[in-house]
Amino acid sequence: MTGSSFFVSAPGKVIIFGEHSAVYSKPAIAAALSLRAYLLVSPNENIDEITLKFPDINLSYVWNKHDIPWEEIRKFQTFEKGRPLPTEELVPEIVDKITSLLDDCKSTTHFTTCLSFLYLYSHLCEEDTPGHVFCIRSTLPIGAGLGSSASTGVCLAAALSVLTKKIDTPTVTINQKAAKDENHQLDFIDAWSLMGEKCFHGNPSGIDNAVATFGGAVMFQRVSAPAQPSIRTTMRNFPSIKLLLTNTKIPRSTADLVGGVAKLNSLYPKISSPILDAMGNLASEAYQIMTRPVFGDEELKTLKELVNINHGLLVALGVSHPTLEKVKIIGDLSKIGATKLTGAGGGGCAITLVDENVSSETIQTTISEFKKEGFESFDTSLGGKGVALLSADSEDDIKLFSVENFSTLDGRAAIENTIGTNGTTKWKYW
Ligand SMILES: Nc1ncnc2c1ncn2[C@@H]1O[C@H](COP(=O)(O)OP(=O)(O)OP(=O)(O)O)[C@@H](O)[C@H]1O
Numbered sequence: 001m002t003g004s005s006f007f008v009s010a011p012g013k014v015i016i017f018g019e020h021s022a023v024y025s026k027p028a029i030a031a032a033l034s035l036r037a038y039l040l041v042s043p044n045e046n047i048d049e050i051t052l053k054f055p056d057i058n059l060s061y062v063w064n065k066h067d068i069p070w071e072e073i074r075k076f077q078t079f080e081k082g083r084p085l086p087t088e089e090l091v092p093e094i095v096d097k098i099t100s101l102l103d104d105c106k107s108t109t110h111f112t113t114c115l116s117f118l119y120l121y122s123h124l125c126e127e128d129t130p131g132h133v134f135c136i137r138s139t140l141p142i143g144a145g146l147g148s149s150a151s152t153g154v155c156l157a158a159a160l161s162v163l164t165k166k167i168d169t170p171t172v173t174i175n176q177k178a179a180k181d182e183n184h185q186l187d188f189i190d191a192w193s194l195m196g197e198k199c200f201h202g203n204p205s206g207i208d209n210a211v212a213t214f215g216g217a218v219m220f221q222r223v224s225a226p227a228q229p230s231i232r233t234t235m236r237n238f239p240s241i242k243l244l245l246t247n248t249k250i251p252r253s254t255a256d257l258v259g260g261v262a263k264l265n266s267l268y269p270k271i272s273s274p275i276l277d278a279m280g281n282l283a284s285e286a287y288q289i290m291t292r293p294v295f296g297d298e299e300l301k302t303l304k305e306l307v308n309i310n311h312g313l314l315v316a317l318g319v320s321h322p323t324l325e326k327v328k329i330i331g332d333l334s335k336i337g338a339t340k341l342t343g344a345g346g347g348g349c350a351i352t353l354v355d356e357n358v359s360s361e362t363i364q365t366t367i368s369e370f371k372k373e374g375f376e377s378f379d380t381s382l383g384g385k386g387v388a389l390l391s392a393d394s395e396d397d398i399k400l401f402s403v404e405n406f407s408t409l410d411g412r413a414a415i416e417n418t419i420g421t422n423g424t425t426k427w428k429y430w
Pocket residue numbers: 037054055056057109110112113136137138141142143144145146147148149150152200201208252253254255342343344345
C-alpha cells in the first residue's frame with residue numbers, strides 16, 4: 001500500500017469483570033466500544049522522514065529513518081516464514097537502542113508513546129520503507145480506562161503490517177463480516193499490538209489489545225506458561241445490557257496502577273491471592289450467566305451483585321479513587337443500577353449496569369448530578385467491530401485524507417462525522 005494514504009481504526013473496550021486479576025491469568029470479560037481510535041497514514045514529502053503527529057496528546061516528532069539502528073535491532077529479531085515474530089518480553093537491548101533516539105522527549109507520556117511506535121516500526125518496517133506521516137485521533141477519552149493505549153497500538157500494528165505487506169488488505173464490509181474462529185491476519189495484528197502495550201505499561205494481560213483487534217465481546221484468559229497463547233472465547237450472544245459509562249476525568253496511568261497491584265502482591269501475597277482468585281471466580285460465574293440462552297430479570301440481578309462485589313475487590317486492591325467512589329455513591333443513591341470502576345482505575349471511568357425499570361428521567365437526573373461533580377457520562381454501545389481499514393477510492397477522498405484536515409478536526413463529533421466507521425460500508429474488515 002505504499003504511495004497512497006489510508007486510515008486504520010480500532011475500538012476501545014469496557015472491562016465488565018476482571019481488570020487487574022486478568023494480569024494474573026484469571027479470566028476476565030470485556031467488550032468493544034463504539035468509541036474508537038483513527039490513524040491516518042500518508043506518504044511523507046521527504047521519503048527519508050518518519051513523522052508522528054498525535055495532536056490528542058500534543059505530540060509531534062520527526063526522525064530520519066536512517067537514524068534507526070536497523071542492524072543492531074535485526075541481531076535480536078527472529079522471523080518465521082519471512083514475518084517477524086514477537087517475543088515473550090520486550091528485548092532490553094532493542095529498547096536501549098530506541099531510547100537513544102528519544103533524548104528530546106518532553107514527558108513520560110511522549111516517551112512511552114514514541115517508544116511504542118518505534119518498537120513496532122523497527123520490527124515491522126525496513127530501512128527502505130518510504131517515510132510516512134502517522135496521525136492518530138481518538139474519540140475515546142485518553143488514559144481513562146477504556147483502552148485508548150491498546151486501540152492506538154492496534155492501529156499502529158495494523159498500519160505498519162499493511163504498509164510492508166506483512167498482511168493483506170481487508171476486502172470485507174461490515175455487512176459481510178462473518179464471525180470466524182481462525183484469522184491469521186488478525187492474530188498477527190493482535191500479537192504485535194501486545195508488544196506495543198508492553199511499551200505502554202510493562203505487563204499487560206493482552207485483554208485490551210485482543211478486544212481492540214477482534215472487536216465483539218470476549219472472555220479472555222492469559223496463560224501463565226511461557227510461549228502459550230491466551231485463551232479468547234468469543235461471546236456471540238452477549239446480552240443487550242444497558243450500560244452507563246461515566247468518566248471522572250481524573251488522569252492516571254495504567255502502568256502505575258498495574259505496578260501498585262504488583263507491589264501489594266509482593267508485600268501481602270497471602271492476602272492479595274484470594275482477592276485475585278475471587279475476581280477470577282466472579283468472572284467465570286458472570287460468563288455462565290451471560291451466556292445463558294435467556295437473559296432475564298434474575299440474570300440481571302445476579303450480574304449486578306457481581307458488579308458490586310467486583311468493585312469492592314478492586315477497592316481492596318487499592319485501585320479506586322475518591323471520585324470513583326463518588327460515582328458509585330451517586331449511582332447507588334439514585335438506585336439506577338450497580339456501579340464499578342472499569343479498566344485500571346485510579347480515576348478514569350466507571351460503568352453502571354442500569355436497571356431495566358429505571359425511567360429515562362431518573363437516568364438524566366443522575367447524569368446531571370455526575371455533571372455537577374465535573375464528570376462526563378457517555379452514550380455509547382457495546383460489541384463494536386474490531387480493527388478496520390479505509391483506503392481512498394475516489395478523487396473526493398483527497399481532502400478527507402489530508403493530514404492537515406484530519407489533525408485539526410475539532411472534537412469527537414467532528415471525527416465521527418468525517419471518518420467514523422458507523423453506518424458506512426467504505427471501511428473494510430479483516
Ligand atoms: N489518541 C492518542 N494519541 C496518542 N497517544 C495515545 C492516544 N490514545 C492513547 N494514547 C497513548 O496511551 C496512553 C494512555 O494509556 P493508558 O493505558 O494509561 O490508559 P488507557 O489505555 O486509556 O486506559 P486502560 O489501560 O485502563 O484501559 C497515553 O498516555 C498515550 O501514550
